[in-house]
Amino acid sequence: MGIRRSQLVNMNQHYRRFSLDYFLDCQQRLGIRQIELWCGASHFWLDHEGTGDVPALKQKLREHDVRVVSVTAPSIAYQYQYASQEPELLEYSFRYFSNAIRLAAQLGADRVVVNSGWGYTGEDESTMWNRCRDHLYRLCRVAEAEGILLVMESLRDDESNLVYDLPRAREMYRQIGHPNLKMMVDNIATGAAGETLEDWFNAFGDDLIHMHFLDGDPWLHNVWGDGNTSLSRQLQIMQAHHFTGYLVLTLVDGNPAILQRATKERPAGPLPEVPLKVIRHQGDYDRPGRTVYECLIPWRLLKFDPESGKPFGFCVQFNESDGWWRKGWEGYFLQMGGHIIDPRRFGDLTPLKPDHRPMERHNPCK
Secondary structure: OOOOHHHEEEEHHHHOOOOHHHHHHHHHHHOOOEEEEEOOOOOOOEOOOOEOOHHHHHHHHHHOOOEEEEEEOOOOOOOOOOOOOOHHHHHHHHHHHHHHHHHHHHHOOOEEEEOOOOOOOOOOHHHHHHHHHHHHHHHHHHHHHHOOEEEEOOOOOOOOOOOOOHHHHHHHHHHHOOOOEEEEEEHHHHHHOOOOHHHHHHHHHHHEEEEEOOEOOOOOOEOOOOOOOOHHHHHHHHHHOOOOOEEEEOOOOOOOOOEEOOOOOOOOEEOOOOOEEEEEEOOOOOOOOEEEEEEOOOHHHHOOOHHHOOOEEEOEEEEEOOOOOOOEEEEEOOOOHHHOOOHHHOEEEOOOOOOOOOOOOOOOOO
16 A cells, blocks of 8 residues: 555644744645644744643644644754753753643644754763763653653754764664654655665664655755655655655755746746756865756746847846855855846846857957
8 A cells, every 4th residue: 555645744844934824724725634743933832831822723723624643842953952961951951842742642643753962062972872862761751641652863963963873763762762762764864874764664663653754865855856865766665664654744944946026017926937956066075065056047037039139137146045044145247135136237148149159359468
């Protein structure tokens, strides 16, 4: 039996710049009835003291015919994480993740996503490992009392110095040894580690019950079709292992898109008629990485006849932003973002026919 629609789950994290109502409206229109609830403001408040309005959230879910099947409490880059170093922060984190477990039980979900967190760079490895293990075990006890399963994912090695590959995941799972701890695959993290879905099924068997299921390259969280993961092969492996868990889309990296400003003819937004291709050349210690963006803009969108041979104004700008802020920018005929709407600052491009050879100009200085 193949993958069922009831196994497909969407997550609200990649709708974080929209309201929760908008996200739920979208799921209703898409016919997606299961979600993984990412407890980030302003969708739903969660901290070490409590949660937002659970009855109001349940009412919204009922109105949209959507149910929560799993809960994710934001961690890693936030003040709460599973291997917090200072005792008071570790206790705050324990109370925070315990509240996520209780929230899952209140919403009728049966699982909460967890990970290993991270220790300080240069910290004794056994110290941070044991702190993480003991914290997760305490959370397993809370989960047991609430009838909830914890599903642990590995992370990329740029996110964690604890569980970032299969051998470490297997060892943490073995040491915790609690029946309420199960395993999951985030196939971006496993792909970055050079591991396959088959590897993880062979390691955990029926205890592998959940996935963050994306098309990686393998580093980015892409929609299917934008990466280089074989979807057909992933489905074959899941079918061979009789996987009945959930497949969650977590598009947290923000895939590139071609957008336009508002004009008299159309509102601001994406341009689906402009194909975009992204080619990533991964770097290493000897050479930097390189990303190539290619797009084909139809002349009709530019309202220009290339056969005329007349020059036209042109500029392009690239923003460097590995995350949430602009680190720098570069432009072709343009150096500052504020001038992108000022055509007086555009450069001139003249279209040439393929067989045209520009005339060599005389240089009097030679």
